[in-house]
Amino acid sequence: MKNLFIKSLIILLVMNTNNILNAQKHELPKLKYDYKALEPHIDAMTMEIHHSRHHQAYVDNLNKAITGTEFEKMNLEMLMLNISKAGNAVRNNGGGHYNHNLFWDILSPSAKKMPGDKLKTEIEKSFGSLENLKTEMNQAAMTRFGSGWAWLIVTPDKKLKVVSSPNQDNPLMDIAEVKGIPIIGIDVWEHAYYLKYQNKRGDYLAQIWEVIDWKVVEKKYHEALESELLYKLK
Ligand code: MN
Numbered sequence: 001m002k003n004l005f006i007k008s009l010i011i012l013l014v015m016n017t018n019n020i021l022n023a024q025k026h027e028l029p030k031l032k033y034d035y036k037a038l039e040p041h042i043d044a045m046t047m048e049i050h051h052s053r054h055h056q057a058y059v060d061n062l063n064k065a066i067t068g069t070e071f072e073k074m075n076l077e078m079l080m081l082n083i084s085k086a087g088n089a090v091r092n093n094g095g096g097h098y099n100h101n102l103f104w105d106i107l108s109p110s111a112k113k114m115p116g117d118k119l120k121t122e123i124e125k126s127f128g129s130l131e132n133l134k135t136e137m138n139q140a141a142m143t144r145f146g147s148g149w150a151w152l153i154v155t156p157d158k159k160l161k162v163v164s165s166p167n168q169d170n171p172l173m174d175i176a177e178v179k180g181i182p183i184i185g186i187d188v189w190e191h192a193y194y195l196k197y198q199n200k201r202g203d204y205l206a207q208i209w210e211v212i213d214w215k216v217v218e219k220k221y222h223e224a225l226e227s228e229l230l231y232k233l234k
Contacts, residue, residue, distance in 0.1 A: 033109050080174075084173075098170060115218055116214070163180070181227060181233070
């Protein structure tokens with residue numbers, strides 16, 4: 001009896017020590033708005049399931065996958081830059097965590113509809129107009145077969161570019177064909193739109209621009225231009 005008590009005590013101690021060691025883990029970010037705030041463009045049920053279940057699952061599975069590995073000590077950006085060294089669980093769930101962090105961040109119920117001076121000029125230089133950029137991004141999103149993302153990125157030579165990637169990959173990953181820092185990410189997994197738009201991905205894409213906040217995108221653009229990640233991507 002006494003033996004069993006000591007054994008239980010030791011097990012409890014070991015569990016607690018593990019918890020302390022693993023304390024610095026990835027976490028689901030809080031949204032800056034309510035689940036219903038992006039209606040009618042994105043419905044509350046989709047937002048709730050997408051954030052509290054899908055994104056939470058990426059976070060939980062990422063934490064599980066990196067426990068006891070060298071990836072545990074990397075921040076999310078460094079993890080993306082070293083993703084080729086990790087297995088599929090880290091790639092899929094780490095990508096899922098990074099991508100959704102960006103996605104929630106650029107959405108807003110009071111989205112600014114136009115980029116400001118410097119970014120606007122750069123968009124016109126690269127794509128002709130804001131409308132052209134949207135068309136190109138929607139095309140990248142429409143032609144991405146199955147699940148994936150469409151991106152606007154800042155490339156290592158500080159140019160703007162539209163790309164897309166499969167599954168939860170992203171342009172910050174060292175395995176990406178075209179690399180860059182994403183400043184817009186559009187989720188085209190069916191879980192992002194199916195409840196409201198069913199199979200009509202194009203209808204969802206037409207609406208998503210109503211809640212993409214150019215104020216946030218602009219901030220990300222300027223941060224990307226100054227970011228040391230650009231040099232690491234070269
Ligand atoms: Mn998603």
